[in-house]
Amino acid sequence: MSQEKIVSIEERIPKLKQARKKKSNRRLVFYLSIFFILISVIIYLQSPLSHVREVVVNGNSLLEEEEVIRQSGLDDSTNIWTIDKPGITSALTSNPMVESAEISRKFPWTVKISLQEYKRIGYIKEESSYFPVLGNGRVLTQLENVPFKGDAPLLFNFTEEEHLHRMTAELDQLPHSLLNLISEIHWQPNESSKNNILLYMNDGYVVSGSIRSFAEKMQVYPSIVSQLDPDSEGIIHIGVGAYFEELGTGEAEEGQEGSEE
Incomplete structure (x- = not known):
């Protein structure tokens, strides 16, 4: 009985050796693969690839x-x-x-x-050149030969940087649909207020307003225009109150006129 067991173990030894050899080979292949992958990565990182x-x-x-x-x-x-x-x-x-x-x-x-x-919210004209004005108040005077495409209003007489920045900040808040309706904006400060502005619109109307809260107050413009006779001529006021003053009559159709500091 014991002799048969000894013979059986001896027969298994070659199989065990063969299994160990296969396992060692697999381990060698694995380590070699890792080595070549690392070498490839290093070569790749150092090459123009x-x-x-x-x-x-x-x-x-x-x-x-x-x-x-x-x-x-x-x-x-x-x-x-x-x-x-x-x-x-x-x-x-x-x-x-x-x-x-x-x-x-x-x-x-x-x-x-x-x-x-930054959104281009206007242009400033100097002699025959147009310079874009951004929503952060920056005038791009370094750009030359910029064509005026009519995609933003022309700004006139803004000689004080502070009020130019305040105006551009308000324009930056306007939706494109309203910004595109404005053709020109003129700064018209006087003794009672330095915020006065006059706007010429692409649809032919004139708007009198203030820099202060301009973006908010301009929201009423489409509703006012929708109630006007297309042939009427006058000024739309969006200062303290919102109303239309027909030229030649001095009559206001809506609201009360006020002044704003």
Whole structure:
């Protein structure tokens, strides 16, 4: 009986050795695979294959794409895995035209820049040149030969920076539907108030108002116009009260006139 058991164990020894050998081989293959993967990753990171080959810019209308890419500092020597997103965002938002910027990777070698520019809410004309005015009050005098497209009103006589900024802040709050109705805005300060403005509208009406709370008070303009005779000529007042004063009669159709400091 014991002899049979000894023979049986001896027969199993080669099988055990073979199993151990297979296990060792599998372990060797696993470690070699990890080694070659690491080597491949290192080679990839050190080679031009990991460099940025394309930069896509979205959301730019005032800035040229080449200028955005230049300000970002991205080029074909930049490793796509090591791009400094906070640094690029900070560099782009230092531009007075840019409100916010978002950087994202699009593998294998593309970087996407999504910009949010400040809204263009007007133009200032100096001699024969037009300069865009942004919602943050910045006048882009560095831009040359900007065509006037009529997509925002012309601003006249805003000689004080403080009131220009206050006006642009109000215009920035207007929906495009109302902003597009305004053709010109003239600042007309007087002894009683420095907030007085006169607007010429694209639909032919004239509006007298105030810089103070202009965005809020301008909301009533469409409802006032809808009640007027299309052939009527006059001034729509949106100061303390909202009413229409027909030219030549001095009669107000709605509300009471007031003054605002």
